[in-house]
Amino acid sequence: MKIVRSIAELKLEGDVGLVPTMGALHDGHIALFRAARAENDLVVASLFVNAAQFDEQTDFDAYARDEARDERIAADAGVDVLFAPSADEMYPAGFVTWVDVEGTGGEGVARPGHFRGVATVCLKLFNIVQPRCAYFGQKDAQQAAVIRKLVRDLNLDIEIRVHPTVRDADGLALSSRNVRLSDSERERALALPRALQAAIGSADPVATARAQLNGMNPDYVELLDFDGALLLAAAVRVGSTRLIDNVLLKGELR
């Protein structure tokens, strides 16, 4: 696997699959690497903890960073090129251009500026890497929906693939933030996937999920139309850690 840190060095050929990541790689990312590996000549993973998409400095500071570990995981999963730029490479002095996707739902309302940072960095990565396909996880379904809108509205010739959420054996969706949970917090956090699961098939899935959250006060519990599929998505805070999750209620993810 080649590790590239500057845009100028990044010379790619053939059909490229891009997996944008912020590192702290887990089995959810590995599933995306494998999907990209199966479908493209060249697999590029980006590793960039994008300050612009963090609405809380403490969350940015606490974000797990272990590049040596990430390099091993990416190489083992068949990534050809790891693009790991510095902040200055991505946002040089005088950077002033931002992309807004309007009406981004609960996650966009709960985290002001979050999707502006996501949309901007993803558009930059798309322009730098010029992939044929880019891969996102269902766990971040609203993010994937935002990126699909961006691709359509800005006439990008890129296919956005969404891969099902990967979960631990206890049902918690894999997330780079899970390592911050204490044992007791992790136990409480399980109410989130259980509440969403319990809502499948319910006449009022939002109310059902809210009632099952064991007294946790969610940032939102909401239905999300994702290219015709219907998702139930929620965000909760367990201690100082914010977790999101969603389940498919109707249709299928494409």
Added chain:
Amino acid sequence: MKIVRSIAELKLEGDVGLVPTMGALHDGHIALFRAARAENDLVVASLFVNAAQFDEQTDFDAYARDEARDERIAADAGVDVLFAPSADEMYPAGFVTWVDVEGTGGEGVARPGHFRGVATVCLKLFNIVQPRCAYFGQKDAQQAAVIRKLVRDLNLDIEIRVHPTVRDADGLALSSRNVRLSDSERERALALPRALQAAIGSADPVATARAQLNGMNPDYVELLDFDGALLLAAAVRVGSTRLIDNVLLKGELR
């Protein structure tokens, strides 16, 4: 010359030069077509009156539209493909993605939302046409500066060429809006290029130009750093018509 109205039909090969226009073509556009003709395999002109960049509905409604005339002018100037999409083709139902370039100076302040519309439509045109070079006129220097920032910040592989302003014999910068001026308004409007010209070499060019505006109250008179060149730019209203112009004070346009 081929006329194309849908994105799907637009199949281009070779190095492409793009001249984005809103029609109402004049010798300023023709100079851009000729520059593009000299430097590219294929010359594409877009013809789209972009509602999103008009801050005043009356200005949009009054914008001159004569596509048959524009087609003749573009064909005579060596344009290979005229891309003339409908509003629905460019902004289909559900369009929600916008590009903001921050700190866009006097013109951006005077026309809220204007550069958001310009940046968004230009990024779309760049993605649709995928030009090697795109051509803009010096008259819209702030627009060209915004587009240069967008190209740099979003990592687009496009060169932005800026061609000197083309003027009528009396010194008025060519503009699609000049046809709206009455004879007496046109006479008054000449104070704008004369005031800017008078400021070249002055110790305080902004004050000198303001003093020479024959009592017209400008939206702004300001210095503009354009990739190292220094411009003096101003906007005035003559009757109901708003005119902009600028002159080079130092350095050269690249």
